[in-house]
Amino acid sequence: MGLSTVNRSGEMEIFVQAVDRGGFSAAAKALGLTPSGVSKLVTRMEARLGVRLLLRSTRQLQLTPEGRTFYGRCVRVLADIAEAEREASAGAVPRGPVRINANVPFGLHKLLPLVPGLRARYPAVDLDIVLTDRIVDLAMEGADVAIRSGILRPSRLRARKLGESGYAIVGSPAYLERHGTPRSLAELERHARLSFDFTRSVPDWQVLHEGQIVTLPPSAGVLASNGESLRRLALDGVGLTRLNLFHIGPDIRAGTLVPVLEDLNPRDTETVHAVYLGHAGPLPARIRAVLDHLVEHVTLP
Structure with missing residues (x-):
């Protein structure tokens, strides 16, 4: 052929x-x-x-x-x-409600700061924002757009890529002063490691050891249901945590969280998509407008 x-x-x-x-x-x-x-x-x-x-x-x-x-x-x-x-065929002004579902860290640090610009650009679009780290069924929840991190499994959902973000292990200056800064995997194993209370597609703690990626379980005696809680606990000196750079980048720049063991960072990244249900006809202008705005304005390190 x-x-x-x-x-x-x-x-x-x-x-x-x-x-x-x-x-x-x-x-x-x-x-x-x-x-x-x-x-x-x-x-x-x-x-x-x-x-x-x-x-x-x-x-x-x-x-x-x-x-x-x-x-x-x-x-x-x-x-x-x-x-x-x-x-090519659009002429309608975006109008009506759009429900957006996002995980807590992305919602707080990336989505909510875009709302003023989105509202100014599309004043007739009414936003309903739901922040949860639970993976939702868009049809069951009535969500028009959802933010998904990680590998997308085959489904009837359509997706637009927003970017990729790396990770870092961080702790507060006060925690590191009390417990010391880990210089090796053996030292890291003796530290309090804050993590999630649910199984993720990618293990939370991945580090390089002799050229191979190894995973570590949590050890702090404290688990949390979302990354924002882990960030808060790390800022309060409860332990070390490993989170996306888009989430903790401002804290690192401010010096309130300090990266450790960067030489053992495997430099893995997590891809972030905006997903939405496929429509039999043209995608409603209100949903297309939100998707376009996210793709244009979301920046990930």
Whole structure:
């Protein structure tokens, strides 16, 4: 098949539908195609790309690592195409309510400071902001936009990337004066390590040791449900914590939190996305306006 005859956006839409709906039959039904037609198209894509995207079984489809990466790119490309079409045909003034769900640190340090500018730019858009570190179902919660950190799992959600942020282990000057500054992994293991009270997709404490990344469990006798609480505890000298730089950057610059063991920092990063439900028709102007503003103005270290 020549390059000029390949409908890439159409192929991507079929591939995304197959992943989102968990099978060729469900995707075919939604798109008005035959299951065999969907299967053959995905097979042709794999042949053209030279990689296996999906592992098939009688019960389910499973993404290969290459397929997972390709799926994420497809979602973004399709969102960009839809956005371009909306911009070309948009004329309506953004108006109405938009409910935004964000984790507590991002909400306090990144989202809320953007509200004055967002309101000035779109005065007819009414914002309902919910801050929680709990992962919510957008449809069940009635949320229009949610902020998600980390790897996005395949779903029916669409996403726009806001940026990436690294981590640092930090403690207050008072804590370090009382307990000393750790200079090695062995010394760090003897310190109070503040952490979350729930399991995260990426372990909270990761450090380099002899060229390998190792993880440490919390040890402070205090756990918290959100990063802002951990930041507050660290500022109060309860222990060390490891948080995103976008969260603690101002404290580091002010000297109220001090990075430690930077030579053992694995320099891992966490990606932040704004996610939203796909719409059968054009995305409402009120939601598009909020997404555009976030993409334009959110900055992450």
